Amino acid sequence: MDRNNSRRQLAAMKQSLFDQGHLDEQFIQLEELQDDANPNFVEEIVTLYYRDSSRLISSLEQTLHFCACGRERNPLDFNKLDTIMHQFKGSSSSIGAKKVKAESTLIREYCRTGNAEGCRKSFQQMKKEYVALRKRLENYFQLVRQAGPMERACRPK
Amino acid sequence: MNLSNGKGSISTVTSTATMKSGEGSDQFPAGLRVLVVDDDPTCLMILEKMLRTCLYEVTKCNRAETALSLLRENKNGFDIVISDVHMPDMDGFKLLEHIGLEMDLPVIMMSADDGKSVVMKGVTHGACDYLIKPVRIEALKNIWQHVVRKKKNEWKDTEQSGSADEGDRHPKASDDGDYSSSANEGNWRNSRKRRDDEEDGDDRDDSSTLKKPRVVWSVELHQQFVAAVDQLGIDKAVPKKILELMNVPGLTRENVASHLQVSHYYPPCTSETTQKYRLYLRRLSGVSQHNNLNNSFLSPQEASFGTISPMNGLDLQTLAAAGQLPAQSLATLQAAGLGRSTVKPGLSMPLMDQRNLFSFENPRLRFGEGQQQLLSSNKPSNLLHGVPTNMEPKQLANLHQSTQSLGNLNMRVTGSSTQGNPLLMQMAQSQPRGQMLSEITSPRVPRLPNILAQPALSNGISDGLLGRNGIASSSRAPSFNPVSQSSSYLNFPMNQSTEMSVSNFPLGSTPGISSMTNKGSFQPDVNSGIRASAGFPNYDIFNDLHQQKSRDWGMASQGPMYDSSSHANPLHGNIDVSPSVLVQQGYSSSQQPGHNRDPSLIGKSPFSLGEGLDHSNLQNGGQHFNPLIAESSTRVKSERVPDASSQTNLFPDHYGQEDLMSALLKQQEGIVQGENEFDFDGYSLDNIPV
Numbered sequence: 001m002d003r004n005n006s007r008r009q010l011a012a013m014k015q016s017l018f019d020q021g022h023l024d025e026q027f028i029q030l031e032e033l034q035d036d037a038n039p040n041f042v043e044e045i046v047t048l049y050y051r052d053s054s055r056l057i058s059s060l061e062q063t064l065h066f067c068a069c070g071r072e073r074n075p076l077d078f079n080k081l082d083t084i085m086h087q088f089k090g091s092s093s094s095i096g097a098k099k100v101k102a103e104s105t106l107i108r109e110y111c112r113t114g115n116a117e118g119c120r121k122s123f124q125q126m127k128k129e130y131v132a133l134r135k136r137l138e139n140y141f142q143l144v145r146q147a148g149p150m151e152r153a154c155r156p157k
Numbered sequence: 158m159n160l161s162n163g164k165g166s167i168s169t170v171t172s173t174a175t176m177k178s179g180e181g182s183d184q185f186p187a188g189l190r191v192l193v194v195d196d197d198p199t200c201l202m203i204l205e206k207m208l209r210t211c212l213y214e215v216t217k218c219n220r221a222e223t224a225l226s227l228l229r230e231n232k233n234g235f236d237i238v239i240s241d242v243h244m245p246d247m248d249g250f251k252l253l254e255h256i257g258l259e260m261d262l263p264v265i266m267m268s269a270d271d272g273k274s275v276v277m278k279g280v281t282h283g284a285c286d287y288l289i290k291p292v293r294i295e296a297l298k299n300i301w302q303h304v305v306r307k308k309k310n311e312w313k314d315t316e317q318s319g320s321a322d323e324g325d326r327h328p329k330a331s332d333d334g335d336y337s338s339s340a341n342e343g344n345w346r347n348s349r350k351r352r353d354d355e356e357d358g359d360d361r362d363d364s365s366t367l368k369k370p371r372v373v374w375s376v377e378l379h380q381q382f383v384a385a386v387d388q389l390g391i392d393k394a395v396p397k398k399i400l401e402l403m404n405v406p407g408l409t410r411e412n413v414a415s416h417l418q419v420s421h422y423y424p425p426c427t428s429e430t431t432q433k434y435r436l437y438l439r440r441l442s443g444v445s446q447h448n449n450l451n452n453s454f455l456s457p458q459e460a461s462f463g464t465i466s467p468m469n470g471l472d473l474q475t476l477a478a479a480g481q482l483p484a485q486s487l488a489t490l491q492a493a494g495l496g497r498s499t500v501k502p503g504l505s506m507p508l509m510d511q512r513n514l515f516s517f518e519n520p521r522l523r524f525g526e527g528q529q530q531l532l533s534s535n536k537p538s539n540l541l542h543g544v545p546t547n548m549e550p551k552q553l554a555n556l557h558q559s560t561q562s563l564g565n566l567n568m569r570v571t572g573s574s575t576q577g578n579p580l581l582m583q584m585a586q587s588q589p590r591g592q593m594l595s596e597i598t599s600p601r602v603p604r605l606p607n608i609l610a611q612p613a614l615s616n617g618i619s620d621g622l623l624g625r626n627g628i629a630s631s632s633r634a635p636s637f638n639p640v641s642q643s644s645s646y647l648n649f650p651m652n653q654s655t656e657m658s659v660s661n662f663p664l665g666s667t668p669g670i671s672s673m674t675n676k677g678s679f680q681p682d683v684n685s686g687i688r689a690s691a692g693f694p695n696y697d698i699f700n701d702l703h704q705q706k707s708r709d710w711g712m713a714s715q716g717p718m719y720d721s722s723s724h725a726n727p728l729h730g731n732i733d734v735s736p737s738v739l740v741q742q743g744y745s746s747s748q749q750p751g752h753n754r755d756p757s758l759i760g761k762s763p764f765s766l767g768e769g770l771d772h773s774n775l776q777n778g779g780q781h782f783n784p785l786i787a788e789s790s791t792r793v794k795s796e797r798v799p800d801a802s803s804q805t806n807l808f809p810d811h812y813g814q815e816d817l818m819s820a821l822l823k824q825q826e827g828i829v830q831g832e833n834e835f836d837f838d839g840y841s842l843d844n845i846p847v
Contacts, residue, residue, distance in 0.1 A: 026291045033206045033294070041206060049199040086243060087197065090269035093291040094200045 006147035013140050022133050027096030043141045049095045050134055056088045057127065064120050081119060082111040092130075099129045186301030187212035190234065194224040194252065195241040195267075200290065204239065207294040221247035228260050235262060236304045239288075239297075242268035242275065250282045257283045261311075263303040267292055374416060381405060382416060 017023045027042075034041040063081050089104035103126030110118035191213045195201045201217050208215040216235070218224045221244050228235060238256055242249035253264045266279040267288035279287040285303040288296050374382070385402035386394040396414035403413070 026293075029291075029293055030203065033203070033210055035210075038206065045199060045203060048202060052198050083243070086269060090241075090243075090290045091197050091199050093269055094197070094203050096291070 003148055006143060010143045010147050021098050024096045024098040046095055046137050049091055053091050056084055059084050064123055076116045078111040078114055082108055097133055100126055189213045189301050190236045191215050192224060192235045193217045193239045194221055196244045207297050211298050221252045225255055237263045237300055239265045242266055253282050253284055263307045265300060
């Protein structure tokens with residue numbers, strides 16, 4: 001693909017991610033950290049994030065009793081849930097995953113008020129976003145590699 | 158990008174560069190050594206990258222325990238710590254407390270939580286800043302300010318505590334004023350007067366009593382003291398009752414009184430536990446020092462060290478004169494520490510150790526002793542007190558101690574030159590704890606100098622001291638490189654051979670020391686002074702390094718009293734030498750900042766002087782001391798001569814040290830007269846004209 005085209009495409013992709021609220025300023029911060037010494041820094045970070053947060057997701061699912069054996073068997077451990085969510089939120093915010101972060105905040109609020117149902121619903125919502133973002137970022141980074149090393153961080157308009 | 162699930166492997170600890178001591182200080186804040194702790198690997202990696210972009214030296218770890226052991230192993234290896242609040246193995250606030258207590262480094266907390274209560278918790282636990290995640294690089298660019306501020310505050314603290322104390326308790330009358338506190342009975346007063354007199358024969362330890370054998374406040378003794386005070390409660394802890402509770406044969410009320418003195422001075426602790434603890438420690442260590450210091454403070458004018466003497470062991474007067482502030486602060490600290498029986502046993506212990514060293518050293522101090530008697534005579538213990546108190550956790554304590562010892566020493570040292578020595582000596586003494594030293598020195602280095610400054614070695618020393626202190630130092634340099642500071646301190650005397658040792662010193666002191674750019678104004682005056690100062694620089698570092706070591710200084714003779722395991726600090730080993738270094742004034746100047754981190758070096762120089770001091774103690778084995786001494790003696794000699802000039806340079810920086818050193822030296826000289834291991838002759842000891 002033509003390099004310029006790739007770049008343009010890349011820029012558009014990124015722009016839409018921002019416009020749709022999937023990414024925030026933090027992502028730009030990461031891009032600005034990227035330099036010759038770490039040319040794929042952002043991609044590395046995102047990869048790391050998804051790898052690490054996957055275990056948090058499993059842990060969350062477990063805590064929320066998302067299992068076939070039946071729900072509401074035991075009361076939700078809101079404290080534990082909140083702790084995991086705190087971690088998850090911190091992680092997600094550090095890569096700029098805006099929507100994921102917002103959902104996390106919501107879940108934490110439900111934990112605080114002891115709303116089990118709210119927790120579950122929010123979690124499912126969050127997970128959807130989490131997975132969707134992953135896909136989009138995968139595509140994005142693929143394009144970045146295609147576009148070549150010239151791609152630099154640029155702020156979305 | 159492969160986003161498949163799976164555990165990432167993140168190295169637990171990675172370091173961007175080897176910890177270099179003191180390097181890059183000239184490009185401050187570049188090279189700031191940051192330790193970042195976060196269990197989240199993503200955040201950790203981002204932070205590391207951001208910090209590297211800020212040109213900091215980054216070490217990251219994902220566990221609090223790892224972080225703590227890293228910090229413990231590398232005293233003075235880091236300038237600032239950034240830690241997450243929520244971590245699986247240890248609560249971030251707990252880590253914060255530990256760091257504050259043990260290393261006293263500035264700590265920045267961070268969390269995704271921005272709730273007011275959690276931020277407040279950070280503040281109350283002593284965090285110097287709180288960052289909300291996600292952390293932006295802009296927030297990290299300015300973290301160096303916390304390092305500078307901390308150092309500055311420490312320095313100021315020392316000064317203030319000292320001055321506050323004095324102001325309150327003792328009228329700043331040149332002559333001793335009456336130490337208002339009952340504890341003072343006569344001791345201080347006497348010491349003050351003695352300072353003026355500067356008579357050798359001053360052994361007036363107590364104005365009222367005849368010369369008494371100096372009380373060595375050993376660890377056990379101090380523990381008993383603390384226990385008694387605790388039992389009675391600060392308010393009711395009057396010497397008489399304490400004495401009764403302690404039930405130590407041969408201990409007099411005056412001894413207790415002067416040992417207690419400090420506690421009264423110390424102002425109430427801050428809310429933070431860490432601070433409290435620190436203060437306590439300081440107090441403990443400073444108690445003895447305080448005594449000495451007080452004296453000196455009282456008569457600031459007495460700058461002339463020579464006259465100091467009557468102070469209990471420490472020529473507070475001298476100290477006061479020279480570095481009034483420090484003494485006061487020390488005293489204050491000590492008092493505070495004492496007053497608060499909150500000291501944890503653990504902490505107090507170290508202090509005690511120090512004390513032991515000190516006391517131990519005292520006999521060794523030879524000159525110190527001799528001097529002491531002359532000088533302060535009130536309380537022989539003063540010397541000791543100053544020194545060892547548990548400086549460990551808190552370097553302050555060391556400072557105190559050193560100060561105290563120095564004070565005593567200085568007092569004796571009549572004349573700036575000599576004075577410097579005792580002070581230095583003291584300083585060295587107080588620094589038995591290498592760690593403490595570093596801690597203290599680093600950020601606190603200023604403190605030391607203060608004390609030293611007090612004695613006002615009149616010669617440039619005072620300048621030097623202040624300069625040395627560097628803390629405040631703006632003059633001094635490299636803010637960041639604490640190491641350099643210390644080195645300067647140490648280097649001071651050590652220029653010559655001891656450079657090594659000198660550098661060691663800085664190690665201990667780290668940041669604090671850096672301020673000390675020793676060279677300079679210090680003017681050691683002295684050969685004697687220099688010696689003291691020389692030693693002193695070591696002392697500073699020494700203190701940092703080993704708080705205990707400083708003790709050794711005085712205790713050199715004692716030998717390995719130093720058992721504080723902690724002092725094992727790397728510096729510790731090095732510091733051994735410090736005492737000699739201190740002594741070696743001759744070393745003057747070579748202390749370049751470069752040396753800073755060379756603990757080994759430090760040890761060397763001081764050792765020569767310190768030999769008497771107790772190098773061995775430092776090392777914990779006492780034995781080591783001797784060999785050093787032998788070395789040092791030769792060294793000393795040679796050094797001395799040239800030093801005079803070089804010393805001056807050195808001194809300016811460590812002026813404060815010098816005072817202590819001189820004080821110490823003086824004392825030592827007195828003690829050592831016979832010994833000559835170190836070859837004191839050339840040493841300022843001679844100068845210590847009491």
